[in-house]
Amino acid sequence: MKDESTNQKKSRITDIIKILKEEYPNSSCSLKYESPFQLLVATILSAQCTDERVNKVTSVLFEKYSNAESFRKLSNEQIEKEIFSTGFYRNKAKSIKNISEEICEKYDGIVPKTLESLVKLRGVGRKTANVVLGNAFNIPGLVVDTHVIRIANLLKFVITKNAVVIERELSKIIEKKEWTNFGHLCIDHGRAVCIARKPNCVKCGISNYCPSKI
Numbered sequence: 678m679k680d681e682s683t684n685q686k687k688s689r690i691t692d693i694i695k696i697l698k699e700e701y702p703n704s705s706c707s708l709k710y711e712s713p714f715q716l717l718v719a720t721i722l723s724a725q726c727t728d729e730r731v732n733k734v735t736s737v738l739f740e741k742y743s744n745a746e747s748f749r750k751l752s753n754e755q756i757e758k759e760i761f762s763t764g765f766y767r768n769k770a771k772s773i774k775n776i777s778e779e780i781c782e783k784y785d786g787i788v789p790k791t792l793e794s795l796v797k798l799r800g801v802g803r804k805t806a807n808v809v810l811g812n813a814f815n816i817p818g819l820v821v822d823t824h825v826i827r828i829a830n831l832l833k834f835v836i837t838k839n840a841v842v843i844e845r846e847l848s849k850i851i852e853k854k855e856w857t858n859f860g861h862l863c864i865d866h867g868r869a870v871c872i873a874r875k876p877n878c879v880k881c882g883i884s885n886y887c888p889s890k891i
């Protein structure tokens with residue numbers, strides 16, 4: 678795979694995605710939400726926290742406060758109390774409060790639908806923006822999280838931990854319609870088989886396509 682051309686990379690990653698789709702046919706976003714705003718909040722809460730814990734917290738939280746307008750009326754301290762168990766609660770509460778205000782003031786309470794607008798919201802990075810685009814709006818979004826960073830490097834599609842560069846490089850070789858799914862597939866594969874520090878290459882369905890196979 679040394680000196681692999683872009684077309685060769687395209688072909689290899691297409692085969693990999695095909696196999697991963699067969700291995701994880703139900704791959705999807707594991708955060709629970711009923712609107713783009715709720716997914717935005719859940720994604721903010723998911724930093725350094727498991728999706729299970731976030732879903733537990735949001736199942737209570739979204740019953741009480743379901744949209745930007747209702748979150749906007751809360752104080753930072755009130756939000757902190759509600760989300761405490763997800764960790765880093767002060768920063769997360771601040772972000773949720775800020776985005777609620779911005780969405781109400783600039784977008785009439787409706788989450789904007791473009792990457793450019795989403796990343797301008799205070800506290801929203803490209804990863805969160807792509808999660809919302811891909812899952813809540815069905816607009817292809819290439820999420821680069823810890824699993825994508827690790828697996829894209831192991832597969833030698835990139836040799837960098839820089840998420841922006843990885844997103845750019847992967848977007849050149851993955852079909853746009855697969856962008857959102859690729860993130861989900863990497864999360865599933867990263868949790869089940871290509872585990873950090875302990876990849877189970879013997880059980881890996883894409884090992885024939887992986888230069889890091891051991």
Ligand code: SF4
Binds near residue numbers: 831871881888889890
């Ligand atoms: S072969 Fe090993 S290192 Fe490569 S993707 Fe599979 S589990 Fe990960």
